[in-house]
Every structure is written in C-alpha cells, then in structure tokens.
Amino acid sequence: GNSVTQMEGPVTLSEEAFLTINCTYTATGYPSLFWYVQYPGEGLQLLLKATKADDKGSNKGFEATYRKETTSFHLEKGSVQVSDSAVYFCALSDHDGGTSYGKLTFGQGTILTVHP
Amino acid sequence: NAGVTQTPKFRVLKTGQSMTLLCAQDMNHEYMYWYRQDPGMGLRLIHYSVGEGTTAKGEVPDGYNVSRLKKQNFLLGLESAAPSQTSVYFCASSSSPGLAVLQFFGPGTRLTVL
Numbered sequence: 001g002n003s004v005t006q007m008e009g010p011v012t013l014s015e016e017a018f019l020t021i022n023c024t025y026t027a028t029g030y031p032s033l034f035w036y037v038q039y040p041g042e043g044l045q046l047l048l049k050a051t052k053a054d055d056k057g058s059n060k061g062f063e064a065t066y067r068k069e070t071t072s073f074h075l076e077k078g079s080v081q082v083s084d085s086a087v088y089f090c091a092l093s094d095h096d097g098g099t100s101y102g103k104l105t106f107g108q109g110t111i112l113t114v115h116p
Numbered sequence: 117n118a119g120v121t122q123t124p125k126f127r128v129l130k131t132g133q134s135m136t137l138l139c140a141q142d143m144n145h146e147y148m149y150w151y152r153q154d155p156g157m158g159l160r161l162i163h164y165s166v167g168e169g170t171t172a173k174g175e176v177p178d179g180y181n182v183s184r185l186k187k188q189n190f191l192l193g194l195e196s197a198a199p200s201q202t203s204v205y206f207c208a209s210s211s212s213p214g215l216a217v218l219q220f221f222g223p224g225t226r227l228t229v230l
Binding site: 108 | 120156157159160161164174206221
C-alpha cells in the first residue's frame with residue numbers, strides 16, 4: 001500500500017535559518033505529491049504540489065522537487081520567519097487502479113517552531 | 117465565500133453518548149471527506165462521498181457512520197462514543213477525484229471522549 005514518511009520533529013530554528021523537512025514515499029502507481037501546512041488553530045492549507053517526476057513545486061519561498069529515483073519530496077526554505085511556525089504535512093494522491101477518488105495519504109506531520 | 121465549515125468546534129462527550137458532526141461547503145463540490153488527526157499519525161480517512169446520496173468507507177471507518185443527503189452537507193455520526201475516538205476531526209471537499217485536484221479543509225472539530 002501507499003505510505004508517506006516524514007522526518008521526526010519537532011524542528012526548532014532561529015529566524016533566517018535554512019529549513020529542510022524530509023519526506024519519502026511508497027506508492028504503487030504514479031502519485032502526485034503535496035505539502036500541506038496547518039497553522040495553530042486552523043485547518044490544513046495546500047502549500048505546494050508536484051504532479052510528475054522532476055517537477056518543482058514552490059510557494060511563499062518554500063520549494064520541493066519530485067524525485068522519483070529516490071522517492072522523495074523534501075521541503076526547503078532558504079530563510080524561515082516566525083510566521084512559518086506551523087505543522088507541515090507531506091501527502092500523496094495515487095491512481096488506485098482506475099478507482100481514483102482523490103484519496104490523500106498523509107505523513108505524520110512535522111512541527112516547526114521559529115524563534116526571533 | 118465561507119469555503120468549508122464545521123460544527124461544532126469543540127465537544128466533550130462521555131463514553132456511550134452519541135453526537136453528529138456537521139460539515140458544510142459552499143463551493144458546489146462533488147467529493148467530501150472526513151479525516152481524523154491523531155498525534156504522530158497524520159490524517160487518516162474515515163469515510164468519503166463521491167456525490168449526493170453516496171458514501172464509502174475509508175481507512176478507519178469503525179465506530180462511525182456518515183450521510184450525504186444534500187450535496188453541500190456531509191454528516192459524521194458517532195453512535196456510542198469511546199475514548200479511542202478522542203481526536204481532531206477534519207472535513208474536506210474537492211471538485212473532482214483527479215490526482216492533482218485540491219482538497220479544501222475545514223477548521224476542524226476537537227472531540228474529547230471521557
């Protein structure tokens with residue numbers, strides 16, 4: 001079956017530090033990959049996505065590249081801000097033998113805290 | 117435009133009590149989903165619906181029932197709550213099941229079962 005594994009957190013950084021959150025996946029088909037962000041007290045919001053190998057998703061200074069050879073989709077940001085403090089979820093959507101209903105498989109989430 | 121809304125935001129139940137969580141979306145989406153979020157486990161799909169009048173089981177359906185009588189609403193029911201159902205529940209909707217189609221999430225309902 002499908003699975004997503006994220007690096008364990010929590011991650012604590014100082015403002016302007018470089019961020020990497022690792023994500024690897026296992027899928028039976030050709031998945032699309034997503035990063036969702038959850039700010040305190042809110043629901044999940046899509047941060048970025050990539051639909052095929054070598055695609056790079058980007059948004060708000062965050063980037064992630066779909067690496068099929070390493071089955072990875074690591075999230076990076078060059079300079080984090082206090083406002084980036086949130087929980088980050090890696091997820092995939094796979095084509096389930098023609099019965100696609102948009103099911104998302106999530107990683108366990110990584111808590112990021114950025115200090116001034 | 118409200119997007120996806122959930123009612124209530126918080127609830128405390130005693131073991132054995134029942135309740136219904138309401139999800140409403142105003143985007144005319146066909147697909148709706150109920151997830152639960154537990155520490156260290158990400159989100160897991162409970163039930164989903166591919167259109168008005170339809171429902172189907174997800175990964176962790178036991179102890180829950182759902183109904184989709186109107187396209188804009190998706191109800192999640194707990195007939196006899198158990199402490200293992202203490203969780204944060206998220207509803208989501210999407211316009212189609214395509215691989216890259218966005219799911220829009222509600223703000224969540226925090227449920228505690230004593």
